[in-house]
Amino acid sequence: MKRNLFLFILLLIPFVSSANTLLLYKASEQGYGESILKRYIVPELKKINEKFTIADVESTSISFHDFHSIITCYYTSDMKNAIGYLHKLSDFLMTGGKLFIINNIGAIKDKGGTNNPTLLDLNAVYNFMGISYKFGWQRIKINNIQADKDYLLENDPDYGKRGIEYYKIFSSLIHPILATQFGGKTYPLVVLGPNGGIALYNYIFDSKGNLVVDIGKIIVKIVIGDLHRQNRVLMVGVNEDITMAFKYALVPLDKS
Numbered sequence: 056m057k058r059n060l061f062l063f064i065l066l067l068i069p070f071v072s073s074a075n076t077l078l079l080y081k082a083s084e085q086g087y088g089e090s091i092l093k094r095y096i097v098p099e100l101k102k103i104n105e106k107f108t109i110a111d112v113e114s115t116s117i118s119f120h121d122f123h124s125i126i127t128c129y130y131t132s133d134m135k136n137a138i139g140y141l142h143k144l145s146d147f148l149m150t151g152g153k154l155f156i157i158n159n160i161g162a163i164k165d166k167g168g169t170n171n172p173t174l175l176d177l178n179a180v181y182n183f184m185g186i187s188y189k190f191g192w193q194r195i196k197i198n199n200i201q202a203d204k205d206y207l208l209e210n211d212p213d214y215g216k217r218g219i220e221y222y223k224i225f226s227s228l229i230h231p232i233l234a235t236q237f238g239g240k241t242y243p244l245v246v247l248g249p250n251g252g253i254a255l256y257n258y259i260f261d262s263k264g265n266l267v268v269d270i271g272k273i274i275v276k277i278v279i280g281d282l283h284r285q286n287r288v289l290m291v292g293v294n295e296d297i298t299m300a301f302k303y304a305l306v307p308l309d310k311s
Contacts, residue, residue: 075106076278077122081129081161082111088128091157095259096126099271105278112140112161119147124251124278125154129161137162141176148183153277154251157259185226185248192220201234201241206269215262219244220255232268233258251277 078096080088092109100107110117112127113135119125125147134140140162148154160180165171174188181188197214204210219242224231226248233245244258245268252273259268 075108075122076100076124076126077117077119078107078109079112079125079127079129080109081113081131081134083113084130087130088157091128092126095266095270096128096274099274100278102271103275103279119143119152120150123152125152126157126274126277127154127161128157130158132159132161133164133166134162135166135168137165138170138172138176141172141180145179145183148180148250152250154180154184155273155277156251156253158257159255181222184246184250184252185224185229186243186246186253187223187225189221189223192218194218195237197235199236201231201236203230203232206232206245206272207267208269209261209265209267212261212265212267213263214258217258218256222246222253222255232273247273247276 078092080092082089089109089111097107097109108117108122112129125144141160144154160177162172163177174190177188194216197217200212200214219235219237221240222243224243224246229246229248229252231241231243231246232252234241234243236242243253244256245254246252254268254273259266259270261267
């Protein structure tokens with residue numbers, strides 16, 4: 056029985072642990088994205104036994120198709136061969152990958168060149184995520200926050216003055232975690248959907264730099280998905296060994 060159970064566990068665990076997530080930052084930003092990824096994202100990936108690779112997007116030529124999820128964190132909006140990078144992201148999403156963008160997409164302008172991406176290039180990425188980018192950056196005082204409080208670590212966070220841009224949500228599958236109203240429009244700030252999401256301009260942090268959005272819950276949704284809807288097992292009777300096996304494999308178990 057124990058030998059069979061051991062084999063059973065070995066079959067279950069690779070279902071989760073064989074997954075890979077790519078974390079991307081820009082070394083030219085002198086630690087901005089890298090520090091956020093290592094401090095807030097890496098610990099959450101370790102909690103769910105997710106394998107990951109962290110890399111400098113500016114110096115690494117890496118195939119996105121070796122990964123099932125990509126999480127990026129950039130401060131600057133320019134990148135060398137920005138259009139090529141956006142095309143790689145859209146191809147990745149087209150083949151079933153998931154993308155989560157922290158701060159901004161990092162490739163609005165071509166660094167050192169004149170071949171800047173168009174709205175078509177940018178929305179080739181965003182449209183796979185159920186949103187449409189409209190440009191129009193502006194800095195405003197954030198007074199009116201609409202939030203899904205299930206994702207908040209702090210009620211009524213103070214953001215002070217922040218940048219906003221207009222992203223239109225066109226898919227009913229997209230969940231706005233944070234949004235603000237300005238000039239008669241709703242501006243999504245943090246959104247999540249089946250193919251990933253965005254957390255614009257550091258809205259996961261308040262004006263004092265405190266984490267106010269449950270990034271761990273977002274990471275689980277992106278990397279693993281909603282296991283309660285996808286894979287569920289009903290066990291009749293009691294067997295602690297089998298219970299632990301499913302627990303290690305992160306598969307929800309209903310007992311009867």
